[in-house]
Amino acid sequence: MRFISQTSSDGVTERLFTLGESPGVLWTPEDAVGARPLILMGHGGGQHKKAPGIVTRARRFVTEGGFAVVAVDAPNHGDRPKTEEFARIAAELRAGMVAGEGIAPKLVAMHTFLAGQAVPEWQAVLTEVQELDFVGVGPVGYCGMSMGCGLGVPFVAAEPRVRAAVLGLLGVDGLAETAARVTVPVQFLLQWDDDQVPRAQGLALFDALGSADKTLHANPGKHGEIPGFEIGSSLRFFTRHLR
Amino acid sequence: MRFISQTSSDGVTERLFTLGESPGVLWTPEDAVGARPLILMGHGGGQHKKAPGIVTRARRFVTEGGFAVVAVDAPNHGDRPKTEEFARIAAELRAGMVAGEGIAPKLVAMHTFLAGQAVPEWQAVLTEVQELDFVGVGPVGYCGMSMGCGLGVPFVAAEPRVRAAVLGLLGVDGLAETAARVTVPVQFLLQWDDDQVPRAQGLALFDALGSADKTLHANPGKHGEIPGFEIGSSLRFFTRHLR
Numbered sequence: 001m002r003f004i005s006q007t008s009s010d011g012v013t014e015r016l017f018t019l020g021e022s023p024g025v026l027w028t029p030e031d032a033v034g035a036r037p038l039i040l041m042g043h044g045g046g047q048h049k050k051a052p053g054i055v056t057r058a059r060r061f062v063t064e065g066g067f068a069v070v071a072v073d074a075p076n077h078g079d080r081p082k083t084e085e086f087a088r089i090a091a092e093l094r095a096g097m098v099a100g101e102g103i104a105p106k107l108v109a110m111h112t113f114l115a116g117q118a119v120p121e122w123q124a125v126l127t128e129v130q131e132l133d134f135v136g137v138g139p140v141g142y143c144g145m146s147m148g149c150g151l152g153v154p155f156v157a158a159e160p161r162v163r164a165a166v167l168g169l170l171g172v173d174g175l176a177e178t179a180a181r182v183t184v185p186v187q188f189l190l191q192w193d194d195d196q197v198p199r200a201q202g203l204a205l206f207d208a209l210g211s212a213d214k215t216l217h218a219n220p221g222k223h224g225e226i227p228g229f230e231i232g233s234s235l236r237f238f239t240r241h242l243r
Numbered sequence: 244m245r246f247i248s249q250t251s252s253d254g255v256t257e258r259l260f261t262l263g264e265s266p267g268v269l270w271t272p273e274d275a276v277g278a279r280p281l282i283l284m285g286h287g288g289g290q291h292k293k294a295p296g297i298v299t300r301a302r303r304f305v306t307e308g309g310f311a312v313v314a315v316d317a318p319n320h321g322d323r324p325k326t327e328e329f330a331r332i333a334a335e336l337r338a339g340m341v342a343g344e345g346i347a348p349k350l351v352a353m354h355t356f357l358a359g360q361a362v363p364e365w366q367a368v369l370t371e372v373q374e375l376d377f378v379g380v381g382p383v384g385y386c387g388m389s390m391g392c393g394l395g396v397p398f399v400a401a402e403p404r405v406r407a408a409v410l411g412l413l414g415v416d417g418l419a420e421t422a423a424r425v426t427v428p429v430q431f432l433l434q435w436d437d438d439q440v441p442r443a444q445g446l447a448l449f450d451a452l453g454s455a456d457k458t459l460h461a462n463p464g465k466h467g468e469i470p471g472f473e474i475g476s477s478l479r480f481f482t483r484h485l486r
Contacts, residue, residue, distance in 0.1 A: 013454065192450070192459070203446075205462070207435070215470070216435070218449070218459035227458070233476070238471065 024072035035136025037242035042144030048078030108174030111150030164241035173199025179208040267315035278379025280485035285387030291321030351417030354393030407484035414444025422451040
């Protein structure tokens with residue numbers, strides 16, 4: 001893990017780093033000392049580790065919850081090079097969207113392709129970040145919507161260090177069996193008028209989660225229109241389960 | 244409005260009263276001075292104004308939110324006499340439940356019968372309680388599940404003083420048109436494994452609400468098994484909209 005830069009503002013220290021092929025960013029309380037819970041955030045498709053939705057949540061998790069938060073660019077996203085195979089899968093997905101086809105099978109192909117690489121990368125990130133003395137080995141949470149849910153479900157299912165997850169904005173296609181292996185508490189966000197995820201498919205993914213303790217929050221609006229108060233709700237969810 | 248008793252414990256003053264035919268209870272912060280938001284709570288079928296689920300929520304709304312909270316026995320419930328007509332409707336509902344029939348039409352009949360009396364009673368309660376100088380004329384919220392939702396939907400639709408409502412544990416049967424006239428922010432609670440309300444009917448009632456700002460919270464478990472953390476969530480919802 002190699003640190004590239006460090007800046008602080010409004011009580012939050014932000015460190016850019018690389019770990020193997022992953023460019024990442026770590027947010028912690030300014031002057032953090034000792035162990036604390038860590039939240040890994042997974043960004044959406046076409047986005048990156050410092051997308052506004054990531055940064056806004058990360059800063060609140062740090063300032064109001066005292067958490068450490070880490071995000072890395074998913075494979076083929078952000079500052080990372082795009083492979084030919086990814087370009088081909090992405091082109092098929094875009095063509096399906098333009099044609100107005102049911103894109104579920106192409107989305108599944110994309111997420112499956114990316115998850116195979118992202119899951120071990122994120123596991124390595126946890127290991128490295130938890131060796132920092134101002135993060136330490138505390139409980140871990142995961143937060144990711146849309147593609148961040150498509151990669152997050154296999155990650156949470158595979159990684160026993162994760163103790164709670166905020167997921168959502170995705171349907172059950174291709175994920176039912178993996179979701180059944182998720183057993184930690186989950187807060188699941190669904191947009192009632194999602195223009196990318198059919199409502200029934202989103203409800204079915206919530207239903208498929210194996211967790212005994214899971215809670216669905218549904219709000220009116222399209223895919224990207226999660227209301228701001230849900231950030232506070234996610235913060236309280238993580239505080240309840242990681243603190 | 245005639246006060247019968249007043250007791251205080253743990254920072255909460257509880258006053259029993261009668262207003263017309265309604266026996267009621269008012270909870271306020273001990274030594275409350277001046278105006279504050281008021282929450283009217285509607286209890287479930289067969290329950291009463293001081294059912295445990297009502298008292299627990301009321302005390303938290305008072306101690307953590309500084310709200311005034313009022314509840315009255317619904318017609319034919321609690322300390323009130325039961326009429327012959329009610330006894331007949333209740334017997335038909337019970338017979339349907341025992342026979343394992345779809346009870347929706349009988350539940351609609353029950354709620355329609357009770358709402359005709361409860362809605363004007365509750366409106367009178369608001370008027371009287373808001374004349375007390377330690378409650379005053381502030382924003383009003385409504386909180387009611389199951390039968391408290393069945394009576395609450397017509398109440399909230401009819402009463403412009405209500406500015407936010409927590410509803411849930413009920414299906415859309417007989418309520419679609421009235422629900423469409425509810426336009427204030429709503430937090431709607433649904434039990435994913437409700438043994439009394441089919442999931443699709445509960446989702447359809449949330450869908451039917453006319454409110455632009457509505458949020459669905461669904462949790463695993465049966466009809467009466469709302470997880471405790473939802474009380475805090477209701478409190479924050481009311482604080483967000485009434486404070």
